[in-house]
Every structure is written in structure tokens, then in C-alpha cells.
Amino acid sequence: MLKDNKLKYFRWHLGDRYDGWRVKKVDPIFAVVPFILNKRVDSEVFFEIKIPIDKIEAFIKEHKKEIPDLSIMHVVMASIVRLISQRPYVNRFVVWNKVFARNHVSFSLAIKRSLSDEGEETVIKPYFLPTDTLSDIVQKTNKELENNQQVGQENSSDAISKVMGFLPDFLLRAVVVLIKQLDKVGIMPKPLFHASPFHTSIFLTNIGSIGIESIYHHLYEFGTCSMFAAMGKKSRSFELNKDGAATQAKTILLKFVLDERICDGFYYASTIRMIDSIISNPSVLLLPPEKVIVDDGVGRKRLD
Secondary structure: OOHHHOOOOOOOOOOOEOOEEEOOOOOHHHHHHHHHOOOHHHOEEEEEEEEEOHHHHHHHHHHOOOOOOOOHHHHHHHHHHHHHHHOHHHHEEEEOOEEEEEOOEEEEEEEEOOOOOOOOEEEEOOEEOOOOOHHHHHHHHHHHHHHHOOOOOOOHHHHHHHHHHOOOHHHHHHHHHHHHHHHHOOOOOHHHHHHOOOOOOEEEEEHHHHOOOOOOOOOOOOOOOOEEEEEOOOEEEEEEOOOOOEEEEEEEEEEEEEEOOOOOHHHHHHHHHHHHHHHHOHHHHHOOOOOOOOOOOOOOOOOO
């Protein structure tokens, strides 16, 4: 699946990984920072967006026939994919003190196969293209859900976790260390990459679906995930309009944890404004973007 969804903008060069291109055109400070802040836990930044959803729910109702199963989560996902198509730096990652531009767009989504404390939980990882529309996002996500939501089903992530769980502690410890070292130099076996929820553009969890408010979730040290987003429950809040009068609106809280090493604060601030604008106007997601912005830090000619 990765092969079919790669962003084929640049030729492969020495120093690249199979999941990303080495970013070489970067400000000197960003070349040094990954050596100083060599862990994601040292580099986490946090921000939140309160999303008014009355217009989004009206939009979903209007388009429910042409896009079956459309939900607020799909709108959020499509908005992030569109954001990546215009702000490619947020799809970068840091491994072994080096910055890479990811050559695909993927989401890791935690799902429960049954809504109970004992219900099985797994992770799906749908892949997208930066040109995907809202309809594409819904179709690809639902296809992954259909293939993984039945109780007793086992995907590659489940199978590998199950096998590793049977290993004695000393052997499991050695296997994990080996996998991490292989990943550092970009030669971790591809089946492990495809099974790993930690090698992804963004990890998204919709805890609002079980009635919980949004949280800030830490980034994982293993893998390449530079963004973690959590959607909270629907709630009502009062806001001041342009005339200073208080109005009530239905909202959800979307919280992000990001790796500050992949781009500067100004770029992040502009990105926050853009995603807020996209989510607030979901009709733009019905069509592909007019133009896809490629990462200029790779410094190579684009393929035809």
C-alpha cells in the first residue's frame, strides 16, 4: 500500500530512507537542534483548537447521500490531509538526529472491536494521497475499518505483537533493541514498518466517541510519528460575536502534540490558522487541492 501512495516528487539519493527523503536544505539551528533535543519527549509542543461543529453537522447532513458514513472525524482527517498538501513541513520526522520528509501520508487510528472494557483493541493505518478529497478519505478509512473491526480478526500489527508477546523477556528485549537500531539507519524490515502504528504521519484518537474530553497525548519515542491529535466529546460553549453579544455554539476540542524539531514556531502558527480555516469550511474538501506544495528542504528536482 505504501508503494501506491508515495509522494513521487524526488529521486532517491544516498542518505534517504524508504519511508522518507533526507532534508538537507535547512536552517543551521534546525540542523543542530536534533542533536541537542535528541528525544521527542524533549521536543513536544502543545496546542488546541475549539471547533464549532454546527456548520459541519449541517454539511454532513447535506452530503450524507453522496458520501455515506461521513462523520466529523472524517472531516478532521480530510482537513489534516489537505493541510499536509499545503504545509509539507508538518509531515517531516526526526530519526537519529536527522530530519526527513515523509514520502507518504498515513494515519494511525486506534479502534475497539467491541465497546466494552474487555473489548479487543487494535490500530489501523490507512494511507492517503495529498490530492485526496473528503470522499476518498471516507472510502479508504472505511475500507480499513471493515477489514479490521470484526471480533477475532487479526491484522499484521496484532500478529507481530502476539508473536513478540510469547518471547521470554531477555529475548524480547534483544529483539526490540535490534529493531530500534535497524530503524535508526532506515533498514527496519518493511513488514514491521507496515504493521507499526508508530511509523505514521499522525496518530489520531477520537475519545469523544466514548464521551471523554480531549487530552494531550505524548509522542512515541519509537517510530517516526511527529503529530498526535485527540478529538474530544461534543460540548456547548458561549462565545462573543463581532457585536460583543454572547452566543452559544456546539463545539469539539481538538488537541495536538507536535515535535518542534521539524519546523519553526512561525510555520506552526501559520499551520494552526490554516487547519482552523479548512475545518470551518469543509466544502473545500469536496474537490482536490488546486496545487500540492512539495517540501523544498529536500533540494532535488521534482519527477515528472
